[in-house]
Amino acid sequence: MTYKFKPSILVTLVVISLLASCIPRKETLYLQEKEAEMEFTPATEITGKYVLQPNDYLFIHVTTPDPKLSEFFNAQQGNNINQNQGNTMFLYMVDDDMNIDFPYVGLINLKGANIFEAKEIIKDKLKPFLSDGNLIVRLGSNYFTLLGEVKSPGQKKMNRDQITIFEAIGMGSDLTVYGKKRDIRIIRPQPDGKTLSFSVDITDERIIDSEYYYVYPNDIIYIRPMKAKMWGIGESVSLGILTSLLALTLTIMTIASYSK
Numbered sequence: 001m002t003y004k005f006k007p008s009i010l011v012t013l014v015v016i017s018l019l020a021s022c023i024p025r026k027e028t029l030y031l032q033e034k035e036a037e038m039e040f041t042p043a044t045e046i047t048g049k050y051v052l053q054p055n056d057y058l059f060i061h062v063t064t065p066d067p068k069l070s071e072f073f074n075a076q077q078g079n080n081i082n083q084n085q086g087n088t089m090f091l092y093m094v095d096d097d098m099n100i101d102f103p104y105v106g107l108i109n110l111k112g113a114n115i116f117e118a119k120e121i122i123k124d125k126l127k128p129f130l131s132d133g134n135l136i137v138r139l140g141s142n143y144f145t146l147l148g149e150v151k152s153p154g155q156k157k158m159n160r161d162q163i164t165i166f167e168a169i170g171m172g173s174d175l176t177v178y179g180k181k182r183d184i185r186i187i188r189p190q191p192d193g194k195t196l197s198f199s200v201d202i203t204d205e206r207i208i209d210s211e212y213y214y215v216y217p218n219d220i221i222y223i224r225p226m227k228a229k230m231w232g233i234g235e236s237v238s239l240g241i242l243t244s245l246l247a248l249t250l251t252i253m254t255i256a257s258y259s260k
Contacts, residue, residue: 050139050216051191052110052118056094059140060102060122064133073103073129091140104129112191115139115161142217146172149179149223158217165202168215180224186212187220 052058062073074090092100098111100122108125110118119137126135142158151173165184169175181203188196200212207213215221 048114048116051112051114052094052098053189053191053218054094054096054098056142056217057140058092058094058100058115058118059136059138060090060092060100061136062126062130062133063136064130069130070133073126139217144168144215144217144219144221147220147222149176149225150174151176158215163215164213165200165207165215165221168219168221169202175223178225180226183224185222185224186215187222188216189218 062070064070064073092102094100094110097109099107099109102108102122102125105125108122110121113121115138119135122137123135126133139158139161143155144158145155146153146168150169153172156168156171163171175181182201184200184202186198186200188198190196198212200207
């Protein structure tokens, strides 16, 4: 018995293939409204939560009513203090023992301290030298790393004490079309030397109010690829898939014509 080819079957197969070859729109959109599938811890600013770690840098600047006394404490000393391109603040690196080497004071240990606690520790060390003055302490020249499906991967400098996950992605010129927005892996070094690893879903608008909204210094952000990348599939059907489907169609039609 000779099988009679039905064009309608071919059309159906082609349509199904085309639909299956597109990345769903919901996979490409940020901040979608979703049902409450899980609870989030409310977002908090990181400046009070982030505990200083070795190789962090601090901006420290002392001001007093006496300009000469201010200059005395802000004088550039040692190899780990560098003037910030004309700015009156200086960068102090936290060493492996969690110390900074401050001019005329010596080593100041900041183990286990956040930025606010560090300010109080430094201020207390300066009491024997200062009866009246103001101290500015903040994070400076800290970095995070972007890897995977991002247009501009690499180590990125944080230009403020804290940035959001979207600002971090923006610094990488956005995700590629294959970037998996539902499962972004963040690896976060801890002060005890261990690492915390977790995933975030940036298609969920609730992330703005969650603990995952902010990027910490030293974070490693890895953008996973979609499975579609294996097949060369983009937001729309690729030219390769269209060519293959067309060739398949012509082959089937030729075989069917000879079987009549």
